[in-house]
Amino acid sequence: MNWLPDFIGHGAIKACYFIAALLFILGLKRMSSPRTARGGIVWAGYGMLLAVLATFFLPDMHNRGLIVAAVLIGVSAAWWTGRRVAMTAMPQMVALYNGMGGGAAAAIGAVELIGYARGLGMLHAVPDTSPLRPEAWAVNALPPALSPVELTLGVLGALIGAVSFSGSLVAFAKLQGWMDRRFVFAGQRAVNMLLLAAAVVAGFMLVLGQASLPLILVFFALALLFGLMMTLPIGGADMPVVISLYNAFTGLAVSFEGFVLGNEAMIIAGMVVGAAGTLLTQLMAKAMNRSIGNVLFGSFGAAGGEAQAITGAQKPIDGADAAVMMAYAERVVIVPGYGLAVAQAQHKVWEFAQLLIKRGVKVKFAIHPVAGRMPGHMNVLLAEAGVPYDLIADMDDINPEFATTDVALVIGANDVVNPLAKTDPASPIYGMPILDVSNAKQVIVIKRGRGTGFAGIENALFYADNTRMLYGDGQAAVGELVTALKDVDG
Template identity: 80%
Template sequence: MSWLPTLIKACYFLAALLFILGLKRMSSPRTARGGIVWAGVGMLLAVLATFALPGMHNRGLILAAVVIGVSAAWWTGRRVAMTAMPQMVALYNGMGGGAAAAIGAVELLGFAAAAHVSFAMSAQVGGGVSVGDTFSYRQLPDAAPLWLALVGALIGAVSFSGSMVAFAKLQGWMDKRFVFPGQRLLNLAVLVLAVACLVAIGNDLLLPWLIAAFFVLALLFGLMMTLPIGGADMPVVISLYNAFTGLAVAFEGFVLGNEAMIIAGMVVGAAGTLLTQLMAKAMNRSIGNVLFGSFGAVAGGAAQTIEGAQKPIEASDAAVMMAYAERVVIVPGYGMAVAQAQHKVWEFAKLLISRGVKVKFAIHPVAGRMPGHMNVLLAEAGVPYDLIADMDDINPEFPNTDVALVIGANDVVNPVAKTDPASPIYGMPILDVSLAKNVIVIKRGRGTGFAGIENALFYADNTRMLYGDGQAAAGELVTQLKSIDG
């Protein structure tokens, strides 16, 4: 069947096309669902084509692994709550990086075995090999796959262990941050040792213990790099590791000579890198700071003193204020996700709309714990896409907004980001909620956000605090609004 290789390559090309078109459709909430389906069909086509590769072995084991993986993903995907979506994304992303690292490990061990055979054959034929010679991959036709396998394994291992830590933090199994003196130097030392092992292996030292040490150090670096990261930086972390996973898959695709892996990995790596840049910009961080800085660190200097006091409001008064408003902007944050209040918030918004109030939802790029977290929750609640506005579009509208309702958002609406150079969030673009005529903040208590600083918005003259669980407070607003005569 001389036509089979051509057919397989054609399937890979079509799969790659579906990946790219699917990613393009994911850029809009209106077409994102279709984009996911397109990309899924592309992946199915690539898997089926791979089964037809000449010389493919262990098809039964591969099929069993696919069935187990698909079944586990289907079961967890159906059961996981929308509020737990960030940790599921982190977990699945880590699995992708781990798979790439595992491919690299298998290939490296294969290279070592081939070098051992080459060494033994050379000794048998009197090739001038002495007892002290190391196993040499240079005796094989091409050294390029070895270096690609090493780089892909390093990136994949870092992504795997880092994503597992991110998952544990998001799941609440680990403290938000873990820091100690000299942490950066220790992290750098671990990375240097991992790279040293990489270079040694790439330069003929294909020894099993050295390969094992290389993977241990790579996994350790991913773990240690993620430990000091706070929850407020999780959108950047998830995006960064997503890019790492894509790059690792691409490198291992070159090793295996698999076009589908190369293209899919490069697309994911490029998209993840771009998203990381956008997330970093939204938090006023450079990529260098994201890669080598201390996420969530507190800036030095004395912060500005916030004067005044938080002024509470009852749900009945808040409902009346919004019932007779002309424009209301709702700003959701992670607190809404924790309280699973998105359905009640949308119910309240629909009641306002039925009274003729113009309602919009304002989304900050890093609100929540992953890119697009708030968009996913609002879509799950049924909020129409045309009512959801991003930061750049909605900010000019706040001065003409009668009431801004903030539910669970903290640092992304804190005006000190524009007024206090000593603040750790200074320079971060924020939603200009403070410019609204009136602000109502639904908040569980008087604590600070993930950045660990007070929010000047809560003490402003035009702000009132509606204390309580997000879902309970939204439900009370619904009840009070229904009791108001139209």
């Protein structure tokens, strides 16, 4: 009956993994609604905590002390950065943390491949007298041999994880402003395809049993380089799609490595993340009227043909006049963009909206799917300010209402309200669904200056006859509107 305690122990761990998987799925389901999203995050967090704690009780677990130290360091760093990061830097943090997940999956794959190569006798053993003897490493906890399926999944997981890691780092650098938005050269697509083909060939050789340390190093170097080269030519306007895609890559890599390790929690969590990331990527690409292939291998900003000439001039307005215009309006739609996040003006905007509502004005907030620098960026900002969910409308729901809207107030949004997306076939954003702000009777745009948006495209809305420009920092400009509106009420 010596097997009974082990059986019960394994059963308890599997049960914990099953409960953790349920919490992951239920948490993700709750995240689909703004009303329950916060609770969903907490549920998923409890699931991850349960999965981590259960893993410590695996009978073949090694180096528990080092693992505890790593967990404490990681949790402390994540807690500190999560508390301090500004909302404007949230996309960068998501890209960075997503890259860490891909890097972790690639590291697991590296350990698996090194263990496999050692089992083939293709790595020299470290002398027993060395403090770095083989017994000191967790690689010995792996099965002595990998089946062809396990080895294939391990190589695929390592490849995808490495691409996600290096690609996410480039996305982070682009969003942080540390490098140019795009880096292109002649024949770049061919070079990228050669890098991918070389990485696949190296991985195929590993699967065929040619594992050696030099080949493993070449394989990872090619995978990391491909991730860099694939992301460098992608423009900043496409970063929401890229972040979602790499999120899917990370989930897929984790799931593959979970199959190799026989860890159900990794398999299910990875599959959920991969599926969610894939669906989100498709939704983001659809919202921009672009295919995923076009985002990855296209040339955003290099549309052919001569762009339409924009006639007219930008017409300024002061805050007092803009406030009066909205004070006596029947319907006002507020369109937030990345400029709102930069100015941290969400609380002032909600204060202004409340003043309008008290006057009997019907106020709504219009959200474009790719407004900001990541999916849901504007929703999070408005939720942080306490804007009720029933006042927030998606693009498809609000667009028919612009024709009966007296004033549309645009704060820091640019490309998602640009009419050229509908009228100029030569425009790089042609065909992208936009918020039909130009259909409103009057449009007021709060903008720092006369520059173009993140995609570097001039906006015809700013020159329209029914548009007035309120120049200045978003928070200061809205504060001016608040003061002027109070004077009207006073």
